[in-house]
Amino acid sequence: MTQKTANLQAILDNHLCTGCGACAAIVPDTIEMAETQDENRRPHLKQALNSFTEQKIQSVCPSLSASTMPDPKSILESAWGPVLEVWQGHAVDEHIRYKASSGGAITALALNAIERSGFHGALHIKACKSDPTRNEARISQNRHQLLEGAGSRYAPASICDKLHLITGAAQKTVVIGKPCDIAGALSVARFMPEVKEKMGLTISIFCAGTPSNSGTSKLLQRLSPSKPGHLLELNYRGDGWPGKMRTKWQIGNKIERQSISYEEGWGEILQQHRQWRCHTCNDHTGEYADISVGDPWQTPRQHNKIGQSLIIVRTERGRKAVRKAQEDGYLVIEKQEPNILFDAQPNLFSTKGAVWGRSVALSTCGIQAPTKTKASFNCWMALPITAKMQSILGTIKRIIQKRLRHAHPTKWLPKGYFSR
Ligand SMILES: Cc1cc2nc3c(=O)[nH]c(=O)nc-3n(C[C@H](O)[C@H](O)[C@H](O)COP(=O)(O)OP(=O)(O)OC[C@H]3O[C@@H](n4cnc5c(N)ncnc54)[C@H](O)[C@@H]3O)c2cc1C
Numbered sequence: 001m002t003q004k005t006a007n008l009q010a011i012l013d014n015h016l017c018t019g020c021g022a023c024a025a026i027v028p029d030t031i032e033m034a035e036t037q038d039e040n041r042r043p044h045l046k047q048a049l050n051s052f053t054e055q056k057i058q059s060v061c062p063s064l065s066a067s068t069m070p071d072p073k074s075i076l077e078s079a080w081g082p083v084l085e086v087w088q089g090h091a092v093d094e095h096i097r098y099k100a101s102s103g104g105a106i107t108a109l110a111l112n113a114i115e116r117s118g119f120h121g122a123l124h125i126k127a128c129k130s131d132p133t134r135n136e137a138r139i140s141q142n143r144h145q146l147l148e149g150a151g152s153r154y155a156p157a158s159i160c161d162k163l164h165l166i167t168g169a170a171q172k173t174v175v176i177g178k179p180c181d182i183a184g185a186l187s188v189a190r191f192m193p194e195v196k197e198k199m200g201l202t203i204s205i206f207c208a209g210t211p212s213n214s215g216t217s218k219l220l221q222r223l224s225p226s227k228p229g230h231l232l233e234l235n236y237r238g239d240g241w242p243g244k245m246r247t248k249w250q251i252g253n254k255i256e257r258q259s260i261s262y263e264e265g266w267g268e269i270l271q272q273h274r275q276w277r278c279h280t281c282n283d284h285t286g287e288y289a290d291i292s293v294g295d296p297w298q299t300p301r302q303h304n305k306i307g308q309s310l311i312i313v314r315t316e317r318g319r320k321a322v323r324k325a326q327e328d329g330y331l332v333i334e335k336q337e338p339n340i341l342f343d344a345q346p347n348l349f350s351t352k353g354a355v356w357g358r359s360v361a362l363s364t365c366g367i368q369a370p371t372k373t374k375a376s377f378n379c380w381m382a383l384p385i386t387a388k389m390q391s392i393l394g395t396i397k398r399i400i401q402k403r404l405r406h407a408h409p410t411k412w413l414p415k416g417y418f419s420r
Helices: 008-013 022-026 051-060 075-080 094-099 105-116 143-149 179-191 193-198 213-222 262-273 316-327 340-344 346-364 374-381 385-401
Strands: 031-034 042-045 085-091 121-127 135-140 173-177 199-205 230-235 245-251 254-260 291-294 309-313 331-336
Touching: 008 042, 022 031, 022 051, 022 179, 051 179, 075 340, 075 346, 075 374, 085 094, 085 105, 085 316, 085 340, 094 105, 094 143, 105 121, 105 143, 105 173, 105 199, 105 291, 105 309, 105 316, 105 331, 121 143, 121 230, 135 143, 173 179, 179 193, 179 199, 193 199, 199 316, 213 230, 213 262, 245 262, 291 316, 309 316, 309 340, 316 331, 340 346, 346 374, 346 385
Parallel strands: 121 173, 173 199, 199 291
Antiparallel strands: 031 042, 085 309, 085 331, 121 135, 230 245, 245 254, 291 309
16 A cells, blocks of 8 residues: 655645544644534644644644555455454443443443553543533543543544643553544554553544534534523433434523434434545544444334444454453443444445545546555445446536535634634
């Protein structure tokens, strides 16, 4: 696989930035991550770049996702990356299970690492206390703090710009994020030994793409109160599986709650606001993480009942962590055949194939695309002919409609939203 290079401006102009914050981790005096309206978070310059800072950014930026993985040996590996084991189950702690996105496996694994394996904490995303429409990365060190982050937040978030929080601690930290966050964090760790030493376990969520802040604004219109009020809470998942998208408002001295189903919120609103980069992503399941967790969508759903998590163990370190959480009574899990992944996540499989066709269309039209991988080519080959054609022709249509040949000016949100 050849490593393509591009300077930061070219990465932004070609819609390649994932918003992970790896650049801000490697040159923190030059870049901070800032909130935008229609994309994910983006690098904002505190001072001008020079050839030294540009080079450092290029060394860690996962935007072109040049694969460091060996070529896959099977369609299973092509679709899902390294798979040592697959498990399905849930947190033993019923409150964690109820509050979490799926079955609370991630929160349970992080809690087990802190309480029983001497970890300092977990670096992860939670709603901003001062504004529940925004996210921030923080370190949690106990059950209460971890629970504040349980549940998926379908809005911009970056982990890597906060990696400095893990380096000062005496013990190791769990790092939890989206696939691009974990790829970015591991890139940073290659150049910052202090990050590598303290990143004791990486856990990725599965991710079909990050909706922008405009998506959240549209969602809030649907979830608005009967009279003008102050937003106290915004939750996208949890309180059952998959849980409702819901708001809690203060109107005078009254509390009002609004909710819509996950299917309505994701299907009718949020998924239409995913940043373009997510449509060209080769890794929707966190292939670089020690452990990846998603929804076992093959399991019949009973609305707003407690859920289950689907867990992929990818490394020996991940295997040890899952086994320990099971032995210590934090996780109840059952081993699954790896092929269950195709039934659980058919959309992510077809997306991985489509990404190869999309990249072909982009390169043909002279637009820089993420590196085409053998893995996504294998998935593309497994698609029906109509889907193969659609991945190429549909992208050409999008290039025109979305004006992808042109750089789009970044619409920054006000300064108060920077560097959360
Ligand atoms: C944008 C987005 C798209 C997703 N797409 C899919 C999909 O296509 N298929 C699928 O199966 N699952 C998807 N998920 C993941 C899924 O919803 C659950 O997060 C996953 O099953 C883990 O559930 P859990 O109960 O074990 O995790 P929990 O115990 O609830 O823990 C979730 C962890 O994820 C972290 N987190 C939440 N939001 C973000 C975020 N935006 N960025 C980084 N970290 C975050 C939290 O801090 C928390 O530590 C998506 C999630 C997001 C945020």
